[in-house]
Amino acid sequence: MKKGRLYLVPNSLDFGVEGAAVDLQQVLPLHVIQTAARLNFWAAENAKTTRAFLKRVDAIAPLSQALQNLQISELPRPPKGRASLDAAAQNQAWQKLLEPALAGHDIGLISEAGLPAVADPGALLVAAAHDADIEVIPLSGPSALLMALSASGLNGQSFAFVGYLPVDAAARTARIRELEALSARQQQTQLVIETPYRNSALLHALLSSLKPNTRLSISCGLSLEQGWTRSATVEEWRSSGESMPDKVPAVFAFLG
Structure with missing residues (x-):
């Protein structure tokens, strides 16, 4: 039997932002929307x-069958009180998600926002698909990461x-300074993210810990009508008194 394929279906970037839903056709190609409409199995x-x-999607390209008939399986999560599943249980859980593909059906993998498997736990399903010789498309x-990088200069x-920096203030400061030194030494841009309600705390930590001449870029609400990107030195950020929204996703980038 011919195996199905695993499609990595991108999502919009407005997840969790109240009243900011964008027209999917402004952020996703029609081919992607049409592909999503025909898939009956999802991870x-x-x-x-x-x-x-x-x-x-259905408002643009009608689904192949009623929404309630689609099979949507959630990615494995460790049981409460455990840091992670043991290796055998984890492998079994990921392989179970691929059963429709092994039976000849295409599967869609979707992230909460943006591209699946990039800063996203779905990468483990992609790895399992390769191990099972399932085509990944x-x-x-x-x-958001690449859009922020391209807009940063x-x-x-x-x-x-x-990824995420430590929540503990001392550990976070140490990590920021470590990354800044690495950035300056290798001329490598560092990209970090944070839960939106901690945006202001992260901005304060960056402005307190980075050197005045380090360049800091922030992209907030990318693809949304009110989205913006600003790049400046840390010294310029400090003097501007810029504030951050606490409900809009942001990407922070800096170069020492």
């Missing part, structure tokens, strides 16, 4: 938000996505 971080995405769509030839 997702959250089934509820995936249904909301598919309702938006990435579809074009927005990546910082070094796009050498960069690293660091």
